[in-house]
Amino acid sequence: QLGTSKGTIELCKKVKPKNILDLAMINALTRPGFPPEVRDDFIAAKNANQAINVIHPSLERALGPTFGFALFEECLMYMAQDVAGWSKLESDRLRKFVKDKGKNPEKGPILRKEFIESAVAKKNLNEKVAIQIWDKIIANLAGYSFNKSHSCFYAFLGYQTAYLKANFPVEFLTVNLNFESNSNSPKAKDNVAQIKQELRALGVTILPPDLNRSEMSYTIVDDKTILTGLNSLKFIGKDAVPEIVSKRPFSSFVDF
Numbered sequence: 438q439l440g441t442s443k444g445t446i447e448l449c450k451k452v453k454p455k456n457i458l459d460l461a462m463i464n465a466l467t468r469p470g471f472p473p474e475v476r477d478d479f480i481a482a483k484n485a486n487q488a489i490n491v492i493h494p495s496l497e498r499a500l501g502p503t504f505g506f507a508l509f510e511e512c513l514m515y516m517a518q519d520v521a522g523w524s525k526l527e528s529d530r531l532r533k534f535v536k537d538k539g540k541n542p543e544k545g546p547i548l549r550k551e552f553i554e555s556a557v558a559k560k561n562l563n564e565k566v567a568i569q570i571w572d573k574i575i576a577n578l579a580g581y582s583f584n585k586s587h588s589c590f591y592a593f594l595g596y597q598t599a600y601l602k603a604n605f606p607v608e609f610l611t612v613n614l615n616f617e618s619n620s621n622s623p624k625a626k627d628n629v630a631q632i633k634q635e636l637r638a639l640g641v642t643i644l645p646p647d648l649n650r651s652e653m654s655y656t657i658v659d660d661k662t663i664l665t666g667l668n669s670l671k672f673i674g675k676d677a678v679p680e681i682v683s684k685r686p687f688s689s690f691v692d693f
Contacts, residue, residue: 522559
């Protein structure tokens, strides 16, 4: 999630994440369509530990934890509740509007009118401020905001895998090597080559298949050695490998 894209790796270095929420925000920042200039402004605010000035104090719950930037769909829901006085159920309409990603543009003017009128009537907000909040924040969110619960789950998974890769690199990369070796993805071959390159950079030797020692897949011999599995041999069926394993050791090729 965080370690395969050069852009994401660079973003991690710039944001300097310290917790799961930081990682979740990185996930949101890397979504397609996220404006680069907003990303740069966020990084500056995050590193300065200083949120940008928000339009109105009622936006604190929605934008405070994200340094003044509406990164998540849930930010919209907080705005609907705190600025317009909508219920949680009503506020979910804004989340659905963002999720449409512009597929139903006719909803925008209707929700805008309801939001502004409700902010004035229920929260006694100045109409100009309500208009500004919609036009400058909510309207822009429709293009790039991300679901926070998804982003947090990806962040937790990213943290777990980063921990494993940092502390158990050979085990982690061997598991990935086996996964990619059995994948039908068009990128699998390139991914296998990249993983092997990472292993060699760690000083790990990748031994060729050995009829007397290899298992089905790649296995770890020791901290600096991996043994290639028999399933890496072309034209050998998976049904044949258990048969080979059950008959070994072989004293010679003739014996085999």
